[in-house]
Amino acid sequence: MNTGWEKHILKYAKPDILETKSLKNHVYIVTGANTGIGKEITTFLAKQGATVYMICRNLEKAKKARDDINETAKSSLVHILQCDCSLE
DSSP, X not given: OOOHHHHHGGGSXXXXXXXXXXXXXXXXXXXXXXXXXXXXXXXXXXXTTOEEEEEESOHHHHHHHHHHHHHHHTOSOEEEEEOOTTOO
C-alpha cells in the first residue's frame, strides 16, 4: 500500500534532506503510533534507521501496527510502550 507521500513524490523536483538523512543511533517516541499520522511518522522514522518507541493505549492494535511497520520498513527497531497519555 502506498502512502500519500509515496503517491505524490514524483511531483517534487529533488529529494528532500528528510529522504536522504540516516537516523541510525537516534531514538524517537511517537504517541498514537498505531494509526493515522502517528503510524506514518513511525514508519518513516523506522525506514530511516531510527529506533522508535510507539506509545499506544491498545496493546493488540499496537502489536499489529508494529508488525506492519517492521515489515514495511525492514526494521526490528520499533518497540511498544503501552500508555494512556490522557491519564495523569
